[in-house]
Amino acid sequence: EPEVTQTPSHQVTQMGQEVILRCVPISNHLYFYWYRQILGQKVEFLVSFYNNEISEKSEIFDDQFSVERPDGSNFTLKIRSTKLEDSAMYFCASRELAGTVNEQFFGPGTRLTVL
């Protein structure tokens, strides 16, 4: 069964460093998402991406964040200068354009720890 994959599973970084979180969505999916979950809090939407551009973003997704689909299979989230409060679990998700509308398929997550 096709699935969304994410790497790495755990990333530890120093405050101020850049990190890139990687996702491989399901191959025939066209919408891509990033969500995050700070420990003990809600899963929060960051950004959605369609047709090589951002289609929706939340207030959390400020200038420190960027997304890219560099090669037709990967979907990346970059944080330019990490802060302590960026420590969270980051989930990637994807969905088809048509068919089972609204169903998003999630990856296992990347746990980011900023020291």
Added chain:
Amino acid sequence: GNSVTQMEGPVTLSEEAFLTINCTYTATGYPSLFWYVQYPGEGLQLLLKATKADDKGSNKGFEATYRKETTSFHLEKGSVQVSDSAVYFCALNQAGTALIFGKGTTLSVSS
């Protein structure tokens, strides 16, 4: 704005007990409602969904009914198993936009 409120956990049950996890929502219009489950070490998996009022979503013995009059989507299962131990998330969205999640409820089932 739209929001989802779930009952606080953890919920601890014995095998074969009845499960209810409460979920209420605030939204304009007619959102779609979902329950996602996260097993240890895995991603979020769609458990069930309902897209209009009075719809009942069901899967793996779990059920939830979209109640517009009470803005609720409570998750129920008649007889839980140890393998149901996981974190359960209630969520909504509108017209294919981003999902809005509740905080999640941890369920622990012992034999």
